[in-house]
Amino acid sequence: MDQPTVTREKIVQGLRRLGLEGGEAVMVHSSLSRFGHVDGGAEAVIDALREAVSPGGTVVMSALTVTPAFVAAHVRAARQGRIDREHPVFDVAETPTWAGRIPETFRRQPDVIRSWHPSHSVAAAGPLAVELVADHHTSAACGRGSPYERIAQRDDGRILLLGVGHEASTAMHGFEQLAGLPYVEHPEVCRIPIRTPEGGTLAETRLHVFHVQRELGRLEGRYISAAAETVTRIGAAPVRLCRARMLRDITLKALEQDPWALVTPRGRRTWQQMQATGNVLDPAARSIPR
Numbered sequence: 528m529d530q531p532t533v534t535r536e537k538i539v540q541g542l543r544r545l546g547l548e549g550g551e552a553v554m555v556h557s558s559l560s561r562f563g564h565v566d567g568g569a570e571a572v573i574d575a576l577r578e579a580v581s582p583g584g585t586v587v588m589s590a591l592t593v594t595p596a597f598v599a600a601h602v603r604a605a606r607q608g609r610i611d612r613e614h615p616v617f618d619v620a621e622t623p624t625w626a627g628r629i630p631e632t633f634r635r636q637p638d639v640i641r642s643w644h645p646s647h648s649v650a651a652a653g654p655l656a657v658e659l660v661a662d663h664h665t666s667a668a669c670g671r672g673s674p675y676e677r678i679a680q681r682d683d684g685r686i687l688l689l690g691v692g693h694e695a696s697t698a699m700h701g702f703e704q705l706a707g708l709p710y711v712e713h714p715e716v717c718r719i720p721i722r723t724p725e726g727g728t729l730a731e732t733r734l735h736v737f738h739v740q741r742e743l744g745r746l747e748g749r750y751i752s753a754a755a756e757t758v759t760r761i762g763a764a765p766v767r768l769c770r771a772r773m774l775r776d777i778t779l780k781a782l783e784q785d786p787w788a789l790v791t792p793r794g795r796r797t798w799q800q801m802q803a804t805g806n807v808l809d810p811a812a813r814s815i816p817r
């Protein structure tokens with residue numbers, strides 16, 4: 528089937544249709560290929576985002592680097608009261624993100640700053656960039672004190688999902704963390720060497736538990752009926768624009784009623800097994816039968 532061709536102008540029109548007016552602080556997650564063919568590639572999408580939040584808006588993207596091996600190494604070290612210096616050090620300027628072509632292109636642009644969190648950094652450009660990224664390396668990965676939470680505290684905070692669903696939205700894990708759910712973070716505070724534009728230092732943070740399977744789109748019907756989320760299509764991509772604060776409130780309420788609201792039955796069994804065996808770091812936990 529022929530792929531639609533999408534231009535920067537079409538993306539701006541789509542984002543305006545969704546309700547971006549300019550001035551918002553927007554956390555973006557994306558899939559470039561879902562659009563079809565984008566004329567100008569990742570740069571064109573970024574240009575469109577910058578235009579859609581103008582004047583006065585801030586574009587933020589998850590620039591994640593977290594891997595199970597990274598988490599296991601640093602949590603083990605924290606348990607033993609030491610610092611892991613063998614694992615590759617997170618370098619704020621150099622370490623690429625695995626979160627996609629669009630954030631990887633964005634984080635390298637000259638006016639973009641990146642937070643210093645060694646697993647869940649964000650890249651940001653715009654008037655709120657400095658305020659949003661500040662001290663991320665000493666806060667929660669995506670919960671309390673993180674840029675993800677800061678966006679959800681703002682009336683103008685938005686989450687924009689370009690061709691991806693809520694399963695790709697880091698803020699959802701932040702909401703789980705704010706709800707105090709035990710399956711989200713390892714309890715140990717890890718001291719992690721990082722390289723920053725100001726020199727080497729230590730991050731002090733908790734890292735996320737892997738392997739607990741989620742279904743993060745489960746509450747989407749509630750978001751849409753509360754007018755917290757609007758959906759359109761740009762090219763071949765489904766695009767969702769969400770009011771971050773409303774999403775947080777709806778999600779926290781749902782998690783208060785049912786702490787397993789975002790976890791699949793399999794994920795719940797995995798977590799219970801991890802608790803029973805004390806084997807929270809072992810990737811073999813993934814092989815627990817359905």
Ligand SMILES: CC(C)(COP(=O)(O)OP(=O)(O)OC[C@H]1O[C@@H](n2cnc3c(N)ncnc32)[C@H](O)[C@@H]1OP(=O)(O)O)[C@@H](O)C(=O)NCCC(=O)NCCS
Pocket residue numbers: 556557558559560561562563564565566567568569589591625626627628629691694695696697700
């Ligand atoms: C994983 C993920 C990035 C994969 O999406 P994707 O569209 O396959 O990959 P990217 O966004 O990196 O875009 C690159 C792909 O776009 C395609 N592409 C290249 N140029 C293109 C263009 N001009 N127009 C359209 N597509 C193009 C190619 O297929 C390319 O893949 P390749 O590098 O292997 O050739 C996406 O599904 C996702 O999950 N994004 C969100 C990640 C995230 O923030 N997660 C948070 C978890 S808490």
